[in-house]
Amino acid sequence: MSAGTPRRINAGTVSNEPAPASVFTIPAASPATTNKPTPVRSRVIRRPTARKSATCKAALVKWQRPTTQPRGVGQSVFCAARGSGARERSRRQAFVCGRGARRTWPSPACLFAGTDVREKAQTKIARWPMSVRGAVLYNFFEPLKVESVKLRAPRPDEVVVKMAASGVCHSDLSVQQAKLPFPPPVILGHEGAGIVEEVGKEVTGLKPGDHVVLAWVQSCGRCAYCIEGEEHLCDAAIKAMMAGEETAFEKDGMAISRMAGVGSFAERTLVRASACVKIPEEVPLDKACLVGCGVMTGVGAVTNTAKVRPGQTVAVFGCGGVGLNVIQGAVLCGAGRIIAVDLVEKKLQWAREFGATDTINAKQTTDVPDAIRSLTDGRGVDFAFEVIGMPEVIGQAFLSLRRGGKVVVVGVPGFDQTVQLPASAIPLEEKSVLGSLYGSARMRRDMPKLLELYMQKRLKLDELISRRISLDQVNEAFAAMESGEVARSVIVYS
Ligand SMILES: [Zn+2]
Ligand SMILES: [Zn+2]
Incomplete structure (x- = not known):
């Protein structure tokens, strides 16, 4: 030598x-x-x-x-x-x-x-941009187009997540129907779970192989809201969402954004590291994804926003994917009477399975507030949850309250809609209206706890899944949701 x-x-x-x-x-x-x-x-x-x-x-x-x-x-x-x-x-x-x-x-x-x-x-070994299949909304009111798009390279604070599953939420449909401010072209989906594949240079606390649920509010941890513990209202996250999402995908030179910083209707997506909530590997990802939106929103509205105490009475207007989670949140809190209200008999059946003690079919009842009062000794309920997003139903929920009761509005009405309420009842009967965004969640605190309850068989996730579908069936899932056939369709990626 x-x-x-x-x-x-x-x-x-x-x-x-x-x-x-x-x-x-x-x-x-x-x-x-x-x-x-x-x-x-x-x-x-x-x-x-x-x-x-x-x-x-x-x-x-x-x-x-x-x-x-x-x-x-x-x-x-x-x-x-x-x-x-x-x-x-x-x-x-x-x-x-x-x-x-x-x-x-x-x-x-x-x-x-x-x-x-x-x-x-x-982070240096992947080749970018990467081809992935995704469901793109090119124009409002048009079906999503499932096709191959390019995913750009992660920025220093971003993470590449290989999606395992994504729930199809009503908010995805609301974007398609121009009711939520995510302008096309956009890859929808905001209720996802998957496995971290690559991390940007500045990302700490996450590594390839970590199982994560994706949060659609990416809190900064530094603004006044985050410091107060109101991460779901994070100033930076809300401003970023309202300003229009950064693009993560591209097709033939056209930039495509990701809904709510997530974009889970794609085989792989790019998210800020703050969107990732690490979860134990033993939790099945096709169930865990539901905690990313519907479960957190519904259960959190009861446990975090309303803080229902054992024995209190609850009415739930709307028993879809989120409403069912309000019901099981009320069960977890030990609510006494849980009254479910809906127009569809099948949903009322689900409500009973999730723990409702009484059901009211609003189609067959002329005065729903009166029916609720008659179930609560003529007083009305302590809390009425509106999970539809209709001003008239918010009014009905208000009339269902006892003195000192609270309406919790979970459903999102149109941006141009207003609510009419009997104003004198606010001071004279101490009735109030609370808003609940994302179940007033602290995502890193609450989501793993919910999954722990699932593993202990105290939270129903399997029962929420009506259909397991492929990405190509996403438009059928929208139709099924509109017709009230399903609580949740879950896209499962291979
Ligand atoms: Zn959602
Ligand atoms: Zn913040």
């Missing part, structure tokens, strides 16, 4: 084997020193050469730890993130890619870099 031949670092010694191109290299020792082991800590890794040569040619192949003991355990290595002069006393790890190429990298726990250098490396 000539004096200039690079050598390979090997468990505290320098081997005589010629080093492959994909490992860090060090200057070769002189022939006089090759007979005795050379401490690695006395060597300097030439960082620019080393980093370049460490690039794996097998792009898109996941790095995996070797099953054998990593080489060089306990030896001192140099921190590539800080530079060749900085030394990190830690375990040196070897990674093997799917094609057999081998490289070394400093420990992920690099104190100088402050982030996981292994994750940073992974």
Whole structure:
């Protein structure tokens, strides 16, 4: 071996084997020193050469730890993130890619870099833009078009999520019907769960392989609302949503945005890291996705917004996907009487299965508030939840209250609609109206708790799923939702 031949670092010694191109290299020792082991800590890794040569040619192949003991355990290595002069006393790890190429990298726990250098490396191996199939709304009132689109590369604060499942929520339909401000072209879907595939350079606390539910409010953690614990009202998130979403997809040069920072009607999507709520791997993702919107909105309206106490009485107007979750939220809180109101007998049957003690078919009842009073000793209910988004129904809910009762408006009326209420009842009967957005949730606190209740079989998620469909059937799911046939259709990705 000539004096200039690079050598390979090997468990505290320098081997005589010629080093492959994909490992860090060090200057070769002189022939006089090759007979005795050379401490690695006395060597300097030439960082620019080393980093370049460490690039794996097998792009898109996941790095995996070797099953054998990593080489060089306990030896001192140099921190590539800080530079060749900085030394990190830690375990040196070897990674093997799917094609057999081998490289070394400093420990992920690099104190100088402050982030996981292994994750940073992974953001570089994918090829962008990536082709994915998605359901695009090109024009209001038109069916979604399921086709191949391009997903752009993640920004430093973004995460690529491979979707496992997405619920089809009524708000998706509302966007298609121009009732919510997400202008086309847009990839709909905001009730998703999946697996983190890649993370941007500035992302901490998430790594490829993490199971996540996606939150459609991405709270900043710094504004006045977030500091007060009202993350669902985050100033930055609401402003970003109202200003129009950043584009994440593209088709033939046309930028396509993602609904509510999520866009879960696509095989893969890009989200801000703050959208990801990490969940345990044992929770099935096709159930977990429902917590991303409908379950959090419904249960949270009872537990967070209204804070129903045991024994209190509750009326629920509208027993669709969210209304059923209001009912099971009331059950969780120990509500006494739970009165479900709907026009569709099938939904009232679901309501009974989810815990309603009484049901009222509004089609067959001339005076619903009067019927509710007659079920509550003539007083009215403590809380009336409106889960439809119709001003007239908000009025009916108000009339169903006892003195001091509260209407909780969960359904979203049209932006141009107004509500008429008997004004004197507000001070003289101390009746009030509360709004509830996203179940007044603190997403990272509440969503894992809901899934814990599901795992304990105290929260119904399986029963919410009426149909499991493919992405191509999304327009049929919209039609089924409009006709009241389903509580939830869930798109399951292969
Ligand atoms: Zn929703
Ligand atoms: Zn905020």
